[in-house]
Amino acid sequence: MRRAMSSIMRHCSARCSRLPALALLALSTALLAPVSHAQQLQTKFGCNMTRDEDGEKVIYGDTGEFRLNGDRIEALRWESALYRPTHGFECSIDTGDDPQAEVAQDGKKDNWRITLKDPAAARQQRGYDFFNHGMNCSIRLQRDGDKLHVIPSCPALCGSRGNFTELSVNLKTGECSYQDK
Template identity: 65%
Template sequence: MRRHFFLRHFAATITLFFSAALLHPVNAQELQTKFGCNTTRTENGEKVIYADDGEIHLNGNKIDTFRWESDQYRTLHGFDCSVDESDEPVAEVTESGTTPGWRVTLKNAAAARDRRGFDFYNHGKNCSIRLQREGDTLSIKPTCPALCGSRVNFTELSVNLKTGVCQHEE
């Protein structure tokens, strides 16, 4: 009887261990950040303001929160790009040596563009956002003209993961 109890308890323990390992992989990559920044530049003699605000929470390939608005204001007009969960983003963990990262794409970028009414500019139907973490810095490198209306793309930037302060790349 003791042996039967031991075997049943051992089997239950092994099952619980493997279930927990499947739910929470040991080397899952996680990212949680909120950021906001403004940068003013002069381009071709014109004042241009770049403003970005976002929140990203990733757990491996699972997206808990993905929201980013990227604006560009000029003297007489402005442009914006935005992406959020309604655009059906999909995350893929990427490994480049010891540098953790992700590639975020949209399940259907063309449908997301059409939903926003951006059918009058030919900027393509693709969207890819690369996130690369190195120490406390997260680099955000977009190639996502599908969600930008008349603007060519989101602004490339880097975020300090401890402070949330970001910096626009030139």
């Protein structure tokens, strides 16, 4: 940016000297200002649902917090649990797992993709060495108006469960809906 400013100053030498100092300051400020605003997401949620799966009562429970400023993660925490009458399963992710975010925009939708720098290390840190569900971890967050769709593919941070639960959260009301199986 500094190089661009000095180039502008060299090329307009005599003509620019007639510009008022305020106009020159405005030009330099405009050149240094970011072109677009970073996508931001700040939400906390708590969701639960009970449903019948093959004649068995199953309870889903999810709590989380996502605070993203562009590709910078300020806070990340998601616990996803599935309980059956005799046992339960859980998955969890937080900032201690060394997550990283990529940001994109698709029309009117804001999208983030959260991955782990080292999924194997995160899995080992949690003590998950008994079931090998793979080392993949990707969580897509898609904001469409007031709806946030949370789409996981992150078996690395699940103990004996295959994956986190896919869900949607209304950012205004806090109402949750779970993806049908």
